[in-house]
Amino acid sequence: MSVSLTIRRASGDDLEAIRRIYNEGIEDRVATLDTNPKSNDAIMQWWSQHDERYTILVAAELGEVVAWASLNRISHRCAHSEIADLSVYVARAHRNKGVGYSLLTRLTHEARQSAFHKIMLHALDGNEHGKRLYRKAGFVEVGVFKEHGLLDGQYVDVIAMERLLR
Numbered sequence: 709m710s711v712s713l714t715i716r717r718a719s720g721d722d723l724e725a726i727r728r729i730y731n732e733g734i735e736d737r738v739a740t741l742d743t744n745p746k747s748n749d750a751i752m753q754w755w756s757q758h759d760e761r762y763t764i765l766v767a768a769e770l771g772e773v774v775a776w777a778s779l780n781r782i783s784h785r786c787a788h789s790e791i792a793d794l795s796v797y798v799a800r801a802h803r804n805k806g807v808g809y810s811l812l813t814r815l816t817h818e819a820r821q822s823a824f825h826k827i828m829l830h831a832l833d834g835n836e837h838g839k840r841l842y843r844k845a846g847f848v849e850v851g852v853f854k855e856h857g858l859l860d861g862q863y864v865d866v867i868a869m870e871r872l873l874r
Contacts, residue, residue: 713807715814718764718776720755725773726766726797727751733797738835741857741864757781761822762792765815767807774802777811779819779827790825796841804837812845820873827873832857833865847871 718726727746733739734746746754758764758778767775779792794815798808819827831838833852847869855863 712769713774713810714768715765715810716768718766718778722766722773722776723748723751723755726764726776729773729776729797729799732800736800737859738832739797739838741832741859741866743859763815763818763822765811765818767798767802767811769802769807774799775807775811777808777815779815779822779824782828790823792819792824792827794827794829808841809844812841816845816871816873824873826870828868828870830866830868832859833867839867839869842869845871 727748730740730751731745734742734744737743755764757780762779762781764776764778766773775796775798777794777796780795782788782791782793794812796808796811796815798811816827827847829842829847830853831842833839839849848871849867849869851868853866853868856866857864
């Protein structure tokens with residue numbers, strides 16, 4: 709990890725960088741089943757679904773946002789109120805440098821502070837870099853959804869991972 713890396717809560721001023729980084733993930737076809745770039749309106753709608761508890765963090769290097777991670781609501785049912793879904797995206801030029809791990813470490817702390825019991829995620833089974841990152845951050849695989857999504861005309865498997873926080 710770079711000495712100049714700063715991790716902080718995201719603000720509305722970060723939305724363009726978040727959108728750019730997410731759209732790189734869409735283009736690269738390794739981190740999401742989304743295939744169409746996100747518009748400003750789509751990112752604004754996503755932003756509006758987060759609050760103090762459902763945290764969005766950014767990692768900035770020399771003032772430039774190079775990655776982001778968020779805790780997302782999985783359901784409005786009260787039985788799921790202590791479970792958060794995870795998203796994490798790192799700009800291409802900053803991948804495999806410890807930025808994602810730093811974000812996940814801080815986000816895990818934030819999740820505990822917000823009284824979450826568990827963080828879960830879904831990842832493309834072919835995303836080996838992502839799976840290594842999640843395992844390093846304490847996530848364990850709990851299942852595989854076979855042919856769970858269609859990506860560029862091919863069915864792909866999606867894994868489910870989780871990390872208990874207490």
